[in-house]
Amino acid sequence: MNLPASDVELLPENEKIEDGKERGHTFHCELYDTEIVRKIGQVFLPGLSSACVDNTTGDMFRSPGSVAVDVRKEMIDYLTQRSESFVAESVVLEGGPDAAVSDHPYDIISAMVDDFASLKRSLFGRVSGWLLSEKREDKIDDFMQEMETNGFWLLEKREAIAQILVKNVDYKNIFHCDKKFNTAEELAEHVVNCGFRTMNCTNEGCITVFCASQLEKHDSACPFKIIPCEQQCSENIMRREMDRHCITVCPMKIVNCPFYAVGCHSTVPQCMVQQHRSDNLHSHLLNTLKGIHNGASEEDLKRRVDQIVELSSGQLADDRDVRCLILKVKDLEAKLGPLEVKAAETFGEESNKAGDNGGEESIEAGNKGGDESTEVAKKGGEKSTGETSVEDKIGSEKSTEIINRVGEEFSSIQV
Ligand SMILES: [Zn+2]
Ligand SMILES: [Zn+2]
Ligand SMILES: [Zn+2]
Numbered sequence: 001m002n003l004p005a006s007d008v009e010l011l012p013e014n015e016k017i018e019d020g021k022e023r024g025h026t027f028h029c030e031l032y033d034t035e036i037v038r039k040i041g042q043v044f045l046p047g048l049s050s051a052c053v054d055n056t057t058g059d060m061f062r063s064p065g066s067v068a069v070d071v072r073k074e075m076i077d078y079l080t081q082r083s084e085s086f087v088a089e090s091v092v093l094e095g096g097p098d099a100a101v102s103d104h105p106y107d108i109i110s111a112m113v114d115d116f117a118s119l120k121r122s123l124f125g126r127v128s129g130w131l132l133s134e135k136r137e138d139k140i141d142d143f144m145q146e147m148e149t150n151g152f153w154l155l156e157k158r159e160a161i162a163q164i165l166v167k168n169v170d171y172k173n174i175f176h177c178d179k180k181f182n183t184a185e186e187l188a189e190h191v192v193n194c195g196f197r198t199m200n201c202t203n204e205g206c207i208t209v210f211c212a213s214q215l216e217k218h219d220s221a222c223p224f225k226i227i228p229c230e231q232q233c234s235e236n237i238m239r240r241e242m243d244r245h246c247i248t249v250c251p252m253k254i255v256n257c258p259f260y261a262v263g264c265h266s267t268v269p270q271c272m273v274q275q276h277r278s279d280n281l282h283s284h285l286l287n288t289l290k291g292i293h294n295g296a297s298e299e300d301l302k303r304r305v306d307q308i309v310e311l312s313s314g315q316l317a318d319d320r321d322v323r324c325l326i327l328k329v330k331d332l333e334a335k336l337g338p339l340e341v342k343a344a345e346t347f348g349e350e351s352n353k354a355g356d357n358g359g360e361e362s363i364e365a366g367n368k369g370g371d372e373s374t375e376v377a378k379k380g381g382e383k384s385t386g387e388t389s390v391e392d393k394i395g396s397e398k399s400t401e402i403i404n405r406v407g408e409e410f411s412s413i414q415v
């Protein structure tokens with residue numbers, strides 16, 4: 001590669017002469033939006049690379065590197081001239097068919113870079129097949145890499161040019177300061193307060209540099225800023241950690257009740273789960289018993305719940321999940337003996353009704369769920385359908401078997 005050292009003078013001719021602080025009898029503030037200038041400085045290298053590659057494609061005697069110095073000079077002159085006449089041209093165009101064109105310096109100058117690159121295409125480079133080929137993209141990337149490695153056109157030099165171009169096209173003075181002063185003292189006084197003076201972000205870990213006028217905008221989006229939890233827990237979290245915090249450890253994260261699988265579809269903040277468990281112990285137990293004594297009447301089961309709660313002397317409220325609860329209930333039920341059922345005359349009717357309800361409810365629970373518990377609930381529902389005889393199960397071996405099965409199936413469910 002025959003790229004020269006990068007310390008050649010790259011500023012356009014007229015700017016070199018004028019580039020003093022003093023122009024006539026006024027003192028100009030030279031500050032500008034560093035972010036935009038940097039962004040524009042970054043489009044020069046890919047632009048130059050594609051201009052050099054397309055210019056030499058199909059010519060076996062010339063490499064992109066052999067034309068880089070000349071093309072770079074042409075590119076700087078082209079951009080300078082276009083930017084200088086930009087304001088006059090856009091005044092003519094204002095209100096015309098092109099009035100909708102963006103007036104953002106980045107868009108304006110990127111488009112100029114693209115225009116330049118397309119002007120430099122060789123005859124072969126103009127063939128549409130080549131322009132769309134992957135090989136072209138690779139070559140442009142490779143050459144850009146080569147220029148970067150060789151320090152052919154340093155960012156700081158590109159930024160110096162970008163700065164001039166921004167001043168030329170930014171006629172609304174949004175991205176550079178155009179203030180003029182009569183004395184150097186006045187200028188110095190202005191510079192320390194100028195909205196375009198650079199500032200460093202003070203949030204720990206952030207290395208962003210921005211214009212003073214952008215401070216608020218950056219601060220409101222800085223990923224390193226420590227802010228209160230979005231879900232209003234008591235913690236302060238770094239903005240970039242917020243999403244993770246909110247869906248993992250945040251005490252205010254909304255979770256399903258741990259007894260979702262047995263039919264409680266409540267959602268609560270995870271810090272309130274324990275409270276919810278003790279507040280709803282009766283209904284959680286009732287739901288659990290429905291799964292075990294499929295077909296038993298609601299009334300019989302409610303009575304059973306009371307017996308179990310009484311016998312448990314408060315220890316059931318600590319159960320964290322379905323598995324723990326089922327194991328304890330199984331234990332307590334063994335002590336209580338067979339489930340007592342109501343008088344015989346209403347028994348048949350009620351148990352059928354309970355059976356239907358139980359079946360429907362567990363199928364419904366299965367449909368609503370979307371996880372492992374769905375399968376469990378569904379299995380329970382399917383297996384229970386048709387089993388309407390309470391007597392068959394109560395106190396029999398089958399009951400133990402069901403308790404074991406449900407226990408095993410739920411054992412994989414964690415809180
Ligand atoms: Zn200023
Ligand atoms: Zn920051
Ligand atoms: Zn939180």
Ligand SMILES: [Zn+2]
Pocket residue numbers: 257258259260264265266276280284
């Ligand atoms: Zn619940």
